[in-house]
Amino acid sequence: MKRTTLALTIGLLCGFATLVTTSGVSAEAKKKKRSLTVSQMMSGLVKPKYVALKEGLSKETISKDDWKALATHAALLNESSYSLMQDDRCPDGDWKEAAMILRKASNDVLANIAKENATGALKAVEKMTLSCKNCHAAHKQ
Ligand code: HEC
Structure with missing residues (x-):
């Protein structure tokens, strides 16, 4: 073939x-084929990257290396929006919608990081916060 x-x-x-x-x-x-639980994804990836992004973007001066690290945080958050939809993790439309907000907002963050625009990136992070809130309201005990 x-x-x-x-x-x-x-x-x-x-x-x-x-x-x-x-x-x-x-x-x-x-x-299910993946070992990672949603709880582990949240505590080990989503939360640390979210916090690092918020803190890093709030610094007074952001170096070239900082921008590079910030892009990594945002890209990993973007990646988690895909993992959240895989391995039968997504139970319903609320979950999917929240994952899509995370995906879009993290891409907006990345676009702003590429322009070294901290204010714009922080605004996009705020939109990302909506994904945490919405999904947790529907699915976190
Ligand atoms: C698509 C759904 C979804 C999105 C989006 C989401 N979460 Fe979660 N999160 C969950 C669920 C479900 C749990 C509960 C997991 C459990 O206890 O099994 C959780 C739990 C957590 C926890 C507790 C983890 C632990 O120790 O068990 C933290 C912290 C967290 N999320 C942070 C965030 C942050 C920050 C964001 C946004 C950047 C976010 N989450 C976005 C679904 C989501």
Whole structure:
């Protein structure tokens, strides 16, 4: 099989697996495969990166190295918006909506960081806070 055909076949199979999973047809396909719990993702990744971003952007002077670190924090928060949607972690529309706010806001933060615009980035962080609040209101005990 040609490489492109193989890639296409695998892609189609993955798409099919997703379809089966989301429609709830196969319990086996729905089984969790990742070790990371949502609680661990929050305490070990989302919260520390969120705090580091907020604190770093509030500093009076931000060096080149600081901007680089800030971009890493924002990109990891963006990545967590994908992890939150994977491995059958998303239970409903409230969750998805909050994850999408996190995704968009972290991208806005990144765009502002690229321009070294701390004020703009902090505004985007405020929007990101809405994702924490909304998801916790619906899903955190
Ligand atoms: C899409 C849903 C969702 C989003 C978005 C979200 N959280 Fe969470 N968070 C949860 C859930 C669910 C829990 C409870 C986890 C548990 O106890 O099993 C939680 C728990 C936490 C905890 C407690 C972790 C622990 O020690 O158990 C912290 C801290 C936290 N979130 C911070 C944040 C921050 C900061 C943001 C925003 C940047 C955020 N979360 C965004 C769903 C979300």
